[in-house]
Amino acid sequence: QKEVEQNSGPLSVPEGAIASLNCTYSDRGSQSFFWYRQYSGKSPELIMSIYSNGDKEDGRFTAQLNKASQYVSLLIRDSQPSDSATYLCAVRANDYKLSFGAGTTVTVRA
Amino acid sequence: EPEVTQTPSHQVTQMGQEVILRCVPISNHLYFYWYRQILGQKVEFLVSFYNNEISEKSEIFDDQFSVERPDGSNFTLKIRSTKLEDSAMYFCASMGSKNEQYFGPGTRLTVT
Numbered sequence: 001q002k003e004v005e006q007n008s009g010p011l012s013v014p015e016g017a018i019a020s021l022n023c024t025y026s027d028r029g030s031q032s033f034f035w036y037r038q039y040s041g042k043s044p045e046l047i048m049s050i051y052s053n054g055d056k057e058d059g060r061f062t063a064q065l066n067k068a069s070q071y072v073s074l075l076i077r078d079s080q081p082s083d084s085a086t087y088l089c090a091v092r093a094n095d096y097k098l099s100f101g102a103g104t105t106v107t108v109r110a
Numbered sequence: 111e112p113e114v115t116q117t118p119s120h121q122v123t124q125m126g127q128e129v130i131l132r133c134v135p136i137s138n139h140l141y142f143y144w145y146r147q148i149l150g151q152k153v154e155f156l157v158s159f160y161n162n163e164i165s166e167k168s169e170i171f172d173d174q175f176s177v178e179r180p181d182g183s184n185f186t187l188k189i190r191s192t193k194l195e196d197s198a199m200y201f202c203a204s205m206g207s208k209n210e211q212y213f214g215p216g217t218r219l220t221v222t
Contacts, residue, residue, distance in 0.1 A: 032209060043201050043213040044153060088153065095166055096141055098211060100153040 002027040006101035019076040021104050023089030033072045036088040079108045112136045114214035122220045131217045133185045133202030141205040142185045146198040192221045
């Protein structure tokens with residue numbers, strides 16, 4: 001059973017602050033890691049992918065991967081009210097299907 | 111920017127009826143997927159499709175479900191005899207050479 005665990009939140013941060021989201025996974029064979037953003041009633045939107053240990057930055061988003069600890073995180077810098085959403089961690093092993101966490105709901109307070 | 115499209119956006123059906131959900135994946139993508147999300151729950155994998163055949167399916171994807179790529183653009187999910195517990199958002203996704211899956215807007219299926 002491939003498990004992906006996330007803190008459900010909600011995570012409330014003031015505008016301009018850093019939001020830090022965490023995800024752990026159980027399958028050591030996992031190869032690829034993704035963060036999706038999902039607004040209420042909408043579909044998951046891909047915001048970051050990461051495949052190697054270390055950090056990957058894209059604009060205000062930084063993904064961090066530590067395969068030894070089976071841990072992946074997402075930092076959102078300079079958080080904006082438009083970042084208020086549920087963030088889904090998704091993991092892929094040697095097959096091609098994604099296993100999703102339950103998501104962390106982020107609220108950015110203006 | 112290319113995107114995955116899905117129709118209809120909302121489908122209401124009676125228990126026991128057949129429904130077909132339609133998807134147009136991104137044109138140069140070769141891998142296609144269906145996922146579902148029951149209200150308030152995780153996104154769950156249903157089935158993956160590659161080279162005109164199912165490459166993997168979950169326990170949820172039983173004999174009541176089928177997928178088809180009837181032509182070069184459409185990808186469909188059929189539920190033969192809907193149950194109340196099939197009520198969910200159904201998302202189609204496609205994946206290209208970058209190994210990233212892009213989701214369509216979803217079809218909300220309500221079974222009454």
